[in-house]
Amino acid sequence: MITFKSLLKIVSFVIASVMATTLMAQDAPTFSKDIAPILQQKCQSCHNPDGIAPMALISYEQVWPFASLIQDRTSKRIMPPWHLDKGIGIQRYKNDISLSDEQIAAIAAWAEAGAPEGDPADLPAPLEFPSGADWQLAEQLGPPDFVIKSNPYDVIANGQDQWWEPRVSFEGLDSERILRAAEFKPSYPLGKKVVHHGHAVLIPEGERRSVALARYGVGKSWEIYPEGTGMRVPPNGSIAWNLHYFPVGTEVPNDVVEVGLWFYPEDYQPEQETVGEVLYRVDGLKGMARGQDIVIPPHGYQVLQGTHRLESPAVLHSFRPHLHMRGKVMSMEAIYPDGRKEVLSQVNNYDHNWQIAYMYADDAKPILPSGTLLQFTSVFDNTANNPINPDPEQWVVFGRRGVDEMSHAWVGITHINEEQYAQAMAERRAQQETLRLE
Numbered sequence: 363m364i365t366f367k368s369l370l371k372i373v374s375f376v377i378a379s380v381m382a383t384t385l386m387a388q389d390a391p392t393f394s395k396d397i398a399p400i401l402q403q404k405c406q407s408c409h410n411p412d413g414i415a416p417m418a419l420i421s422y423e424q425v426w427p428f429a430s431l432i433q434d435r436t437s438k439r440i441m442p443p444w445h446l447d448k449g450i451g452i453q454r455y456k457n458d459i460s461l462s463d464e465q466i467a468a469i470a471a472w473a474e475a476g477a478p479e480g481d482p483a484d485l486p487a488p489l490e491f492p493s494g495a496d497w498q499l500a501e502q503l504g505p506p507d508f509v510i511k512s513n514p515y516d517v518i519a520n521g522q523d524q525w526w527e528p529r530v531s532f533e534g535l536d537s538e539r540i541l542r543a544a545e546f547k548p549s550y551p552l553g554k555k556v557v558h559h560g561h562a563v564l565i566p567e568g569e570r571r572s573v574a575l576a577r578y579g580v581g582k583s584w585e586i587y588p589e590g591t592g593m594r595v596p597p598n599g600s601i602a603w604n605l606h607y608f609p610v611g612t613e614v615p616n617d618v619v620e621v622g623l624w625f626y627p628e629d630y631q632p633e634q635e636t637v638g639e640v641l642y643r644v645d646g647l648k649g650m651a652r653g654q655d656i657v658i659p660p661h662g663y664q665v666l667q668g669t670h671r672l673e674s675p676a677v678l679h680s681f682r683p684h685l686h687m688r689g690k691v692m693s694m695e696a697i698y699p700d701g702r703k704e705v706l707s708q709v710n711n712y713d714h715n716w717q718i719a720y721m722y723a724d725d726a727k728p729i730l731p732s733g734t735l736l737q738f739t740s741v742f743d744n745t746a747n748n749p750i751n752p753d754p755e756q757w758v759v760f761g762r763r764g765v766d767e768m769s770h771a772w773v774g775i776t777h778i779n780e781e782q783y784a785q786a787m788a789e790r791r792a793q794q795e796t797l798r799l800e
């Protein structure tokens with residue numbers, strides 16, 4: 363029974379809430395003035411009609427229906443995809459697309475106030491986006507000097523992971539060249555949806571070694587080597603392609619992947635030679651087959667560690683953890699020869715859909731003395747709390763499928779000599795001194 367008194371209470375509560383909402387709406391951020399600039403800066407590179415994201419987030423009409431979903435994904439730091447722990451380790455990266463706490467709060471206040479549009483006159487000028495068919499590095503470096511192509515592959519409409527590993531001959535360079543940048547480009551628009559990850563590795567003529575020209579995963583498609591640094595590319599041999607496709611409900615016939623290569627001028631000799639990204643295992647004991655000790659119980663967790671000694675001084679350019687669906691955390695620590703220990707980077711919100719190379723800002727790159735131990739730690743969560751866990755009832759072991767696990771890190775590294783190390787450290791100390799005085 364509703365008494366007059368309780369009715370009065372309800373009515374006054376409703377009036378108070380309406381007043382509160384109106385007041386809030388008056389100072390709430392608006393789409394035109396406050397939210398559109400954030401979306402331009404942090405979202406539209408992917409959320410544009412030609413981008414890799416499922417929907418464009420440009421006009422008010424496109425954005426408002428997603429207001430609460432946007433609030434949810436941004437407050438949990440799932441979007442933009444940047445899954446580094448904000449409280450631990452180095453925080454300055456070249457490709458940081460994360461939101462600031464203030465931007466997340468503005469999006470939340472806007473969504474909670476009912477996603478008001480505001481005055482369209484406040485909108486920032488619209489941005490232009492390159493088509494997904496273009497080389498992303500072209501704007502900065504011009505068209506590539508050389509393009510290699512995989513053999514065509516028919517991707518079926520429905521099914522599980524597929525691998526395509528053709529060998530394609532590589533010729534056409536007159537002499538050894540120094541690689542400055544490489545970009546991996548799936549076909550557009552369908553190839554971008556089905557290529558899960560891929561490598562293009564050059565096996566030089568008559569040799570057994572391999573030179574990794576480009577590695578790709580969603581979120582990582584190109585690499586520019588740091589100024590003065592490059593990778594030697596022999597003039598001929600063959601390309602071993604390793605392409606991992608995942609069907610998306612549409613047939614993709616004759617899919618071809620391209621890799622664009624940008625070289626330094628012919629007579630150029632780099633100060634430092636890089637080997638690009640190096641794989642560091644985060645599993646097992648020495649002598650154990652790779653991944654043999656990944657055994658994650660149903661509804662359980664596992665922690666794995668891998669320690670690697672640097673036999674020469676080195677500069678690190680990037681950190682790219684690789685785990686699958688149960689992977690949650692990976693940290694990279696340096697244990698210096700004097701015993702000091704420092705966490706360099708930690709991903710605490712890993713998402714298998716993304717292969718992000720966290721690229722250190724120039725003045726934040728770890729410069730490590732010879733004898734440093736790089737220690738990596740992976741944490742797996744096979745419980746129902748892990749939102750992308752396909753089945754917590756399963757025992758999980760090592761394997762190539764997304765439902766199996768992996769545990770390694772790709773680290774962009776340049777090995778340097780003692781003299782270069784001393785010089786790099788002196789420059790770093792001078793930079794820090796200038797910062798301190800400013």
Ligand code: HEC
Binds near residue numbers: 406409
């Ligand atoms: C690097 C590319 C990229 C950037 C930058 C990016 N997104 Fe996304 N976004 C995606 C992709 C791809 C998906 C779909 C796959 C997924 O959810 O991981 C997605 C999914 C989403 C979803 C979920 C859609 C759904 O139906 O579940 C929301 C919401 C979203 N993004 C909002 C944002 C916002 C807001 C920003 C900026 C603050 C942003 N994204 C930045 C690529 C990006």
